[in-house]
Structures are given as structure tokens and as C-alpha cells.
Amino acid sequence: MTRPVPDQSGRDAADWVRRDSELLWHPATHFRDLQLSPPLPIRAARGAYLETSSGERILDAISSWWTCLHGHGHPRIVEAISAQAARLDHVMFAGFSHEPALELAEALVEKAPGGRGSYGRVFYADCGSAAIEVALKMSFQYRQQTGEPQRQGLATLTNSYHGETLGALAVSGNRAYREQFGPLLFPVIELPVPSYAEHANQDLLRDRGADAEETQRAIQLLEEHRDHLTALLVEPLIQCAGRMVMPGVGFYRALVEAAQRLGIHVIADEIAVGFGRTGKLFATEWTDPKVAPDFLCLSKGLSGGVLPLSAVLIRNGLDEAFKGDPSRTFLHSHTFTANPITCSAGLASLKLFDDEHPAEHLSALASRLDVLSRQVAEASLHVVARRQAGLVVALEVQPDAGWESRLGPGRLSLELRTAALDRGVLLRPLHDTVYWMPPYCVDDADLQLLAEATSDSIRTVLGR
Numbered sequence: 001m002t003r004p005v006p007d008q009s010g011r012d013a014a015d016w017v018r019r020d021s022e023l024l025w026h027p028a029t030h031f032r033d034l035q036l037s038p039p040l041p042i043r044a045a046r047g048a049y050l051e052t053s054s055g056e057r058i059l060d061a062i063s064s065w066w067t068c069l070h071g072h073g074h075p076r077i078v079e080a081i082s083a084q085a086a087r088l089d090h091v092m093f094a095g096f097s098h099e100p101a102l103e104l105a106e107a108l109v110e111k112a113p114g115g116r117g118s119y120g121r122v123f124y125a126d127c128g129s130a131a132i133e134v135a136l137k138m139s140f141q142y143r144q145q146t147g148e149p150q151r152q153g154l155a156t157l158t159n160s161y162h163g164e165t166l167g168a169l170a171v172s173g174n175r176a177y178r179e180q181f182g183p184l185l186f187p188v189i190e191l192p193v194p195s196y197a198e199h200a201n202q203d204l205l206r207d208r209g210a211d212a213e214e215t216q217r218a219i220q221l222l223e224e225h226r227d228h229l230t231a232l233l234v235e236p237l238i239q240c241a242g243r244m245v246m247p248g249v250g251f252y253r254a255l256v257e258a259a260q261r262l263g264i265h266v267i268a269d270e271i272a273v274g275f276g277r278t279g280k281l282f283a284t285e286w287t288d289p290k291v292a293p294d295f296l297c298l299s300k301g302l303s304g305g306v307l308p309l310s311a312v313l314i315r316n317g318l319d320e321a322f323k324g325d326p327s328r329t330f331l332h333s334h335t336f337t338a339n340p341i342t343c344s345a346g347l348a349s350l351k352l353f354d355d356e357h358p359a360e361h362l363s364a365l366a367s368r369l370d371v372l373s374r375q376v377a378e379a380s381l382h383v384v385a386r387r388q389a390g391l392v393v394a395l396e397v398q399p400d401a402g403w404e405s406r407l408g409p410g411r412l413s414l415e416l417r418t419a420a421l422d423r424g425v426l427l428r429p430l431h432d433t434v435y436w437m438p439p440y441c442v443d444d445a446d447l448q449l450l451a452e453a454t455s456d457s458i459r460t461v462l463g464r
């Protein structure tokens with residue numbers, strides 16, 4: 001595929017690119033990259049494919065930043081959205097309520113780890129970062145109102161990512177995102193994480209990481225700081241933005257158990273891994289289902305991945321601390337909290353798990369991804385590690401010595417992305433880590449294309 005693509009609307013493609021690059025500020029994009037790799041005009045999306053303005057199809061192998069679950073434009077989600085928009089498009093959620101918000105909340109707590117026995121309230125927001133802010137503030141305020149005002153501290157994991165608003169950034173251990181804003185961020189306790197170069201899908205079935213040195217040290221740090229920590233933030237099973245590091249089910253279980261034993265809230269960030277990505281509806285289900293985090297943060301796939309929505313599931317009984325005197329009110333609101341259209345998309349998406357993408361389907365897809373990613377890894381000397389947890393696959397590549405100094409830092413990801421796009425596949429490697437996180441509607445031909453395009457791109461950019 002050559003870019004920029006011509007525009008079927010009759011406008012000159014170069015004109016589109018010029019107008020875009022003069023006016024728009026794209027996320028996570030340096031202005032120089034706009035010249036090297038201008039944004040592709042997309043006019044439609046259906047199933048697992050995006051369609052450029054010139055009609056070329058691109059396999060969305062990363063579900064457009066891990067959102068799209070069942071495929072783009074799924075008729076049942078589209079129908080739910082349009083029916084809801086015609087009925088009730090929006091109403092403020094303070095002082096008003098509506099069926100989609102209530103039904104989605106009921107369905108979520110029913111399906112969450114431990115079910116109704118675990119979660120008693122749902123608080124909506126509109127993006128992942130906002131859900132993290134809600135959980136942080138709620139935990140903090142809870143302590144003020146339950147006689148433990150000294151518990152103000154937060155613990156987070158090395159290499160973690162929880163979003164980019166200031167609170168979410170402060171609790172992210174990922175240096176690249178924090179560096180620029182250091183003086184604006186409150187201090188946190190950072191805990192070590194076991195990092196295994198390799199992780200097989202089967203590793204989900206064992207208690208990996210439980211007795212790792214890092215796990216012991218992390219628990220020790222929680223114990224040392226037990227009296228002033230209010231919450232621990234953790235991404236269950238996969239640190240997605242942190243190059244798809246998979247620290248092990250045992251690590252997650254041991255950490256949650258330790259925090260709960262010490263009276264520290266667990267804020268589980270399932271924003272990226274929730275809704276089937278690890279092969280179960282929630283990643284937390286890989287541990288003992290009774291081990292329910294105090295706050296479960298959801299977004300991305302929550303609306304089926306088509307509209308901005310997030311939710312925090314709150315452990316039974318926590319709300320008691322916010323009752324009584326009005327000064328105990330939780331003062332946090334977003335204009336579009338619980339928008340009815342987004343909630344109706346979420347409900348339609350949850351039903352699709354039963355009807356189209358049940359656990360057996362996800363498991364079969366995971367097995368196919370396992371086979372194909374092994375083939376890709378074996379075909380190239382440059383693939384030095386392979387990790388998989390359910391429907392998330394990561395391939396770590398290593399260029400020959402001197403490659404990066406020839407092309408400059410940060411170029412590896414861009415070169416691989418461009419090579420994959422030329423083969424009709426959207427990949428967006430995290431530095432040296434190529435990963436797959438496709439929508440659940442992919443068929444075997446799509447997966448074959450994905451594997452071939454990945455192999456070819458690695459070969460083209462790095463050689464055999």
C-alpha cells in the first residue's frame with residue numbers, strides 16, 4: 001500500500017494530509033512522524049477490517065488500541081446504539097437515571113468475579129484514566145471517613161500504565177510517560193514485578209510468579225508501608241502498554257492476597273485486559289474467583305469498544321463510608337457520566353459473549369494464535385521471545401547490532417508498523433515488541449494474513 005492514499009470523495013489525498021497536519025494534533029505522535037508516516041484517512045470499518053478512503057482494507061490486528069471486541073460495525077451493537085439514540089440520547093446522571101445504565105450495571109456485577117457477593121455499586125465515567133481517578137479518590141476519601149486518615153499513600157508496580165491524566169500518570173510506573181511531568185506528580189511506592197521473557201498460554205493455568213524474588217520484595221514493601229497505604233494499583237496478568245509484560249497469575253494472586261490481608265485496597269485495572277482478552281471475561285478470574293479486588297476498573301471493551309465509557313465496580317459495603325452527613329458525598333462527576341447510548345452499546349456487547357463469542361470460541365482462537373505465533377517466532381532469528389495470555393500475543397524482536405544507530409532511536413516501531421500497513425495489517429509495536437490483540441470475529445484467513453504480514457514485516461525491516 002502506498003501512502004498517502006487517494007481520496008474517493010474527489011479531494012486530492014495530499015490536500016487531506018496537508019489540512020490534517022496543519023490543524024490536528026494526533027495523540028502519541030511527534031510532528032516529524034506526520035511526514036514520515038502521515039495518518040491514513042479511514043472512511044469505514046466492518047468486522048475485523050478498516051477501510052481507507054481509497055477502498056483498501058486493513059486488518060485491525062490490535063482492535064484499534066484494544067477496544068473493538070466483536071468486530072467493527074457489529075449489527076447488534078449498531079442497532080442498539082441507533083434505537084437508544086432515537087429514544088433517549090443523553091440526560092445528566094445527577095438527579096436522573098435510565099434503563100441502560102441500570103441494566104448494564106446489573107449485568108456487570110452479575111458477571112464480575114464473585115458476582116453480587118463481591119460488588120455492590122457501579123460508578124460510571126468516560127475513559128480509562130477517569131475510572132482510575134475515581135478509584136483513587138474514592139479509596140482516599142474512604143480512609144478520611146473511616147478513621148484512618150493517615151492512609152494516604154498509593155502503591156503501584158514498576159512498568160505499569162494506568163493512563164495519562166495527572167492522577168493516573170502519578171500511579172503509572174512507566175517512565176517514558178512520566179518523565180516530562182515529574183514535578184506535577186504525587187509520590188507513590190513502586191513495587192517490583194517479575195518479568196519473564198517468555199510466557200506460554202498454558203502458563204495461565206499455573207501459579208507462576210508466586211514465589212519469585214520480586215513478589216516477595218513487593219509484599220515486603222507493602223508490609224513496610226502498611227499503615228499509610230490506602231490502595232495498590234495493579235494490571236492483572238498483562239502490563240499491556242509496558243510492552244506486554246506478563247508477570248504471572250501467581251504474582252497477581254499473591255499480591256492481592258497480601259494487600260487484602262494488610263487492609264490495603266486493591267484497585268484492579270482491567271481497562272485493557274477485561275472482556276475476554278485473556279480468555280476469560282475478566283483476567284482476575286484466572287485467580288481464585290473469590291479473590292475480588294476492591295475496585296475493578298473497566299473501559300475500552302466495555303462498550304464493545306465503539307464508544308467512550310468506563311466503570312468502576314466497588315466492593316460491597318465500601319459505600320457505607322459515604323453515607324450519613326452530606327459532607328461525605330463523593331464529589332466527582334463527568335458531564336457524560338453513564339451516557340445512555342454508550343451504556344446500550346455495552347449491554348449489546350455483553351450479550352454477544354453469550355451468543356457469538358462464548359468461552360469455547362475464545363479458547364479456540366487462543367489456540368490458533370498460539371500455533372501461528374510460534375510459526376512466526378520460529379521463522380525469524382530476530383524474534384527473541386514470545387509471550388501469550390489468551391488472545392494477547394507478543395513477539396519481542398531484536399535488530400542486529402548497529403541497526404538502531406543507523407536509523408535512530410524509536411524508528412523500529414515505526415518501520416515495522418509501516419511495513420505491516422503495506423501488507424494490509426495494522427500493527428503498532430511497543431518499541432521492540434510486536435503484538436496481536438485482534439477482534440474476536442477474525443477467521444482463519446484473517447489470522448493467516450496476520451501471521452504472514454508479521455513475518456514479512458520483520459524480514460523486510462530486520463532481515464532474516
Ligand SMILES: Cc1ncc(COP(=O)(O)O)c(C=O)c1O
Binds near residue numbers: 272
Ligand atoms: C491498563 C490501562 N489503564 C488505563 C488506560 C487509560 O485509558 P484511557 O486511554 O481510556 O484513558 C489504558 C489505556 O491504554 C490502559 O491500557
